[in-house]
Amino acid sequence: MFGPxxxxxxxxxxxxxxxxxxxxxFAVLRGSTFAAHAIPNGAFAGAAGASLLGLNPFAGLAVFSxxxxxxxxxxxxxxxxxxxxxxTFVLMLGIGALFVSWSSGYAQEAYSLLFGEVFGVxxxxxxxxxxxxxxxxxxxxxxxxxxxxxxALPEVAEARGVRARRMELAFLLVMAxxxxxxxxxxxxxxxxxxMIGPAAAARSLTPRPARAMALSVGIALVTxxxxxxxxxQTDWPLGFFVGVIGAVFFLLGRAYAAVASRKTPSRWSPxxxxx
Amino acid sequence: xxxxxxxLEGVGVSLGGREVLRDVSLTVHPGEFTGLIGPNGAxxxxxxxxxxxxxxxxxxxVLIDGAPRPPRDASIGYVPxxxxxxxxxxxxxxxxVSLGLDGHKFGIRLPSRARRELVDDMLTAVGARxxxxxxxxxxxxxxxxxxxxxxxxxxxxxxxxxxxxxxxLDISSEQGIVSVLAxxxxxxxxxxxxxxxxxxxxxxxxxxIVYVAAGRVAVGTADEVVQPEVLSGLYGQHVDVIRVHxxxxxVAAPEGIxxxxxxxxxxxxxx
Amino acid sequence: xxxxxxxxxxxxxxxxxxxIALAVGTVVAVTSAVTGxxxxxxxxxxxxxxxxxxxTTGGSxxxxxxxxxxxxxxxxxxxxxxxxxxxxxxxxxxxxxxxGVVLGAALGLAALFLYLGTQYSTTTGxxxxxxxxxxxxxTPSTVPALxxxxxxxxxxxxxxxxxxxxxxLSPDLAAARGVPVRAVGAAFLMALAVSVALSAVVIGAVLSxxxxxxxxxxxxxxxxxxxxxxxxxxxxxxxxxxxxILLAYDSYYWPPAGRGWPVSFFVVTLVVGGxxxxxxxxxxxxxxxxxxxxxxxxxx
Numbered sequence: 001m002f003g004p005x006x007x008x009x010x011x012x013x014x015x016x017x018x019x020x021x022x023x024x025x026f027a028v029l030r031g032s033t034f035a036a037h038a039i040p041n042g043a044f045a046g047a048a049g050a051s052l053l054g055l056n057p058f059a060g061l062a063v064f065s066x067x068x069x070x071x072x073x074x075x076x077x078x079x080x081x082x083x084x085x086x087x088t089f090v091l092m093l094g095i096g097a098l099f100v101s102w103s104s105g106y107a108q109e110a111y112s113l114l115f116g117e118v119f120g121v122x123x124x125x126x127x128x129x130x131x132x133x134x135x136x137x138x139x140x141x142x143x144x145x146x147x148x149x150x151x152a153l154p155e156v157a158e159a160r161g162v163r164a165r166r167m168e169l170a171f172l173l174v175m176a177x178x179x180x181x182x183x184x185x186x187x188x189x190x191x192x193x194x195m196i197g198p199a200a201a202a203r204s205l206t207p208r209p210a211r212a213m214a215l216s217v218g219i220a221l222v223t224x225x226x227x228x229x230x231x232x233q234t235d236w237p238l239g240f241f242v243g244v245i246g247a248v249f250f251l252l253g254r255a256y257a258a259v260a261s262r263k264t265p266s267r268w269s270p271x272x273x274x275x
Numbered sequence: 276x277x278x279x280x281x282x283l284e285g286v287g288v289s290l291g292g293r294e295v296l297r298d299v300s301l302t303v304h305p306g307e308f309t310g311l312i313g314p315n316g317a318x319x320x321x322x323x324x325x326x327x328x329x330x331x332x333x334x335x336x337v338l339i340d341g342a343p344r345p346p347r348d349a350s351i352g353y354v355p356x357x358x359x360x361x362x363x364x365x366x367x368x369x370x371x372v373s374l375g376l377d378g379h380k381f382g383i384r385l386p387s388r389a390r391r392e393l394v395d396d397m398l399t400a401v402g403a404r405x406x407x408x409x410x411x412x413x414x415x416x417x418x419x420x421x422x423x424x425x426x427x428x429x430x431x432x433x434x435x436x437x438x439x440x441x442x443x444l445d446i447s448s449e450q451g452i453v454s455v456l457a458x459x460x461x462x463x464x465x466x467x468x469x470x471x472x473x474x475x476x477x478x479x480x481x482x483x484i485v486y487v488a489a490g491r492v493a494v495g496t497a498d499e500v501v502q503p504e505v506l507s508g509l510y511g512q513h514v515d516v517i518r519v520h521x522x523x524x525x526v527a528a529p530e531g532i533x534x535x536x537x538x539x540x541x542x543x544x545x546x
Numbered sequence: 547x548x549x550x551x552x553x554x555x556x557x558x559x560x561x562x563x564x565x566i567a568l569a570v571g572t573v574v575a576v577t578s579a580v581t582g583x584x585x586x587x588x589x590x591x592x593x594x595x596x597x598x599x600x601x602t603t604g605g606s607x608x609x610x611x612x613x614x615x616x617x618x619x620x621x622x623x624x625x626x627x628x629x630x631x632x633x634x635x636x637x638x639x640x641x642x643x644x645x646g647v648v649l650g651a652a653l654g655l656a657a658l659f660l661y662l663g664t665q666y667s668t669t670t671g672x673x674x675x676x677x678x679x680x681x682x683x684x685t686p687s688t689v690p691a692l693x694x695x696x697x698x699x700x701x702x703x704x705x706x707x708x709x710x711x712x713x714x715l716s717p718d719l720a721a722a723r724g725v726p727v728r729a730v731g732a733a734f735l736m737a738l739a740v741s742v743a744l745s746a747v748v749i750g751a752v753l754s755x756x757x758x759x760x761x762x763x764x765x766x767x768x769x770x771x772x773x774x775x776x777x778x779x780x781x782x783x784x785x786x787x788x789x790x791i792l793l794a795y796d797s798y799y800w801p802p803a804g805r806g807w808p809v810s811f812f813v814v815t816l817v818v819g820g821x822x823x824x825x826x827x828x829x830x831x832x833x834x835x836x837x838x839x840x841x842x843x844x845x846x
Binding site: 028031032036037070078079080082083086087089090091094095097098101102115145187189190191192196197200236237239240242243244246247248250265 | 547549552586591592594595642644645647648649650651652653654655657662748750755759760763802805806807811814815816818821825
C-alpha cells in the first residue's frame with residue numbers, strides 16, 4: 001500500500017483533503033452546501049463534453065465549473081440562492097446528459113468522474129493538483145478575514161465596504177477552481193462529502209474560526225487516508241468510505257456538542273444582564 | 276370569577292435553568308385593552324407564548340373562562356412580531372386574511388363569494404383594502420401588521436394577543452395601528468393584550484397595564500402601576516418615573532452600573 | 547400538413563412507448579410542479595434535490611438485487627425523508643448541512659452498489675439510465691403503480707396546502723392555531739420524496755430537480771396567489787414534458803450518434819429556458835431579495 005505506485009495517490013489525496021477542508025469550512029459557514037454539491041457535479045458535464053471533442057477533460061472541467069460558479073452567482077442576484085443553484089446545476093447536467101449520450105462507451109469514464117479514480121492518478125496529474133490546490137488555499141487564506149466577516153455578519157460587512165456579492169462570487173470561483181482539479185481524483189460526488197462532513201464536524205467541536213478550519217482539514221485528511229487504506233484492501237470504491245466516514249464524523253461532532261452543552265449550563269444565559 | 280376571560284395564577288416559567296417568569300398573576304376581562312409593558316428581555320414574549328400554548332409553565336395555571344387552557348383554543352387570536360416570509364412567497368394579502376378563517380384545516384375548500392366579501396370587509400376595516408392583491412412578502416412592516424390584524428380578527432377571537440406590534444414602526448404608522456386596533460376591539464368587544472416596551476402610544480387606549488420587569492409583574496391601571504415605589508419593587512432597585520408633556524418615562528439609571536459590575540466580577544477583573 | 551410532418555415525426559402518435567411516456571410524463575410533471583411550488587416557498591430546494599440523488603442510491607440498490615428501480619427509488623426516498631425529519635434541525639442552514647451529510651453517505655452507498663453491480667453483471671449502461679432516466683422504456687406493468695403514487699403525493703400536498711402556507715407565514719402562528727407544524731413538515735417531505743422518486747423514473751434522479759424547481763420558480767415569478775402559481779407551474783411542467791418527449795422522438799435520426807438525444811436534455815433546457823425568459827419583461831414582483839438574506843443567520 002505504501003509502495004512507489006501508490007505515492008502519487010497519497011500525495012494527490014492529501015492535497016485534495018487540504019483543499020476540501022479549507023473550502024468546505026466556508027461552504028458550511030455560508031450555507032453554500034448546495035453549491036458545493038452543484039459545482040463539482042456540473043463540472044462533470046464539462047469533462048464529458050471535452051472528452052467528446054477530443055480535448056483534455058481538465059479543460060472541460062475547468063470551463064464548466066467556472067460557468068457554474070458564474071451562473072449561480074449571477075442568478076442569485078435575482079432569485080433565491082437555492083433556486084439559482086438548482087437551475088444552474090440542472091442545466092449543466094442536462095448538457096452533460098447530451099454529451100454522454102453522444103459518445104459511445106463513455107459509461108466507464110463517467111463513472112470515474114462521478115465517483116473517483118484515485119488509484120489511477122499518474123505523476124503528471126499530481127503536479128497540476130498541487131499547484132492549483134496551493135493557489136486555492138492561498139486565495140482563501142488571503143481572503144480569510146473579509147470572507148469571515150461577510151459570511152457571519154453580511155450587513156455590517158456591507159456597510160464597511162465588504163461587498164457581499166463580490167465575496168460570494170470570489171468564494172464560488174475558488175470553489176470552482178478547487179473542484180475542477182479534484183474531481184478526477186475523488187470524483188464529483190465525493191468531493192462534496194469531503195467538503196461538508198469534516199467541516200460540519202469541526203464546527204461542532206470548536207467555536208474558534210481558525211481552529212475550526214484547521215480541524216476541518218485534519219478530519220478531511222483522516223477521512224481520506226482511512227478511506228484509501230480500506231479501499232485498497234477491499235477493492236470497494238473510495239467514495240463509499242469517504243461518504244460513510246464523513247457522516248460518522250458529523251454525527252460524532254453533533255453528539256459531542258449535545259453532551260458538552262448539557263454539562264456546562266452557560267453562565268452567559270440570555271437576558272442575565274437585562275433589567 | 277366566571278367573568279374572567281383569561282386568568283394566570285402564580286405562573287412561573289424556567290428556561291435553560293433560569294427563572295424567566297416568577298409568580299405571575301393577572302386577569303383580563305372581556306373587552307378590556309391591556310398593555311403588556313416592560314423592557315426588552317423582561318419576559319413579555321414568554322408570557323404571550325404561555326397564553327398561546329406555545330410554552331409550558333413550570334408552575335401555576337393558565338385559565339380561560341375559569342377552566343385550564345385547552346391545548347388548542349380558537350378563541351385566542353395572535354399577531355406575531357415578525358413574519359418570516361420571503362418576498363416571492365405566493366400569498367397575496369387577501370390569501371393571508373382568508374387563511375385566518377381556515378388556515379389550520381386540512382383538505383380543499385372551494386371559493387365562495389360570501390368568503391370573498393368577508394375578506395374584503397375585513398381588509399377595509401383595517402385600511403388594507405387598496406393592497407389586497409399585493410404579495411404580502413413585499414409590504415412594509417406597518418402594512419404587514421394591518422394584514423396580520425385582519426387575519427387574526429376575521430376568526431372572531433375573544434382575546435387578541437399582539438407581540439410588539441409597534442416595535443419597528445414610525446410614529447404615524449404606530450398611531451394608525453393603535454387606533455385601528457382600539458376601534459375594532461371596542462366594536463366587537465374583543466379583549467386585547469398587546470406587548471410593547473414603550474407605553475406612551477398606548478396611553479390613550481389602555482384600560483389596564485401589566486408591567487413586566489425582571490420576571491415579575493405589577494398589574495393595575497396606569498396611575499396605579501406606573502409609580503416609582505411599585506416599579507422599584509419590581510426591578511429590585513431604584514427607579515424614577517418622569518412625566519413630561521403628557522408622556523411617561525421610566526428611568527432605571529443605576530442598574531447599568533450594577534450589570535457592568537456583575538459582568539466584571541464574572542470575568543475576574545474585579546473581585 | 548407538410549410543416550406538421552416536419553415538426554412531428556411519423557409514427558409519433560401511434561407509438562406505444564410514446565403513449566406511456568406522455569401519460570406518465572404528464573402525471574409526473576403535474577405532481578412535481580405542484581409539490582415544487584411548496585418546495586421553493588419553504589426553501590427546501592436542496593432537500594428536494596438530495597432526495598432525488600438519494601433515490602439514485604435506491605435505484606442502484608434495486609438494480610443490484612434485480613428489482614424494478616422504482617421501488618428502490620421509493621424506499622430510499624421515503625427512508626431519507628423520515629431520517630431528515632428525525633434529525634429535525636430547525637434553522638435552514640443547519641438543516642442543509644445535515645441534508646448534505648446524508649446525501650454524501652447515500653452517494654457513497656450508490657458508488658458501492660454500482661461497483662457491486664458491475665462486478666456481478668456486464669451491463670454498464672445501468673448508470674446512465676439510473677442517472678438520466680428512461681422514459682421511453684418504462685415497463686407497462688409499473689405504470690399503475692407510478693400513477694397511483696403520483697396521485698397520492700399530489701393529494702397529500704393539496705390537502706396540506708393551507709396549513710403549509712400558514713406555517714410559512716409564521717410557524718408560531720400556525721402552532722398557536724393548532725397546526726402540528728412538525729408533523730405537517732414531515733408529511734410534506736414524504737410527499738416530496740415520492741414525487742421525486744417518480745420524476746426520477748421519468749427523466750432520471752439527477753434531473754428530476756428540474757421538473758421540481760423550474761416550473762415552480764417560473765410560476766412564482768409571474769403570478770401572485772397560491773392556486774394560480776400551482777396551476778401555472780403544472781402547465782409549464784406538462785408543456786415542457788410533452789415538448790421534450792416530442793423532440794426526443796424526433797431526434798432519433800439526428801447526428802451525431804443516430805440514437806436520439808435524451809429526453810432529459812430537452813426537458814431541462816426547456817424548463818430553464820422558460821425560467822430565464824421571464825427575466826425579459828418586468829415580472830410581477832420587482833423586488834430583489836435582500837443581499838444575502840440567505841446568510842442572515844449567525845455563523846456559529
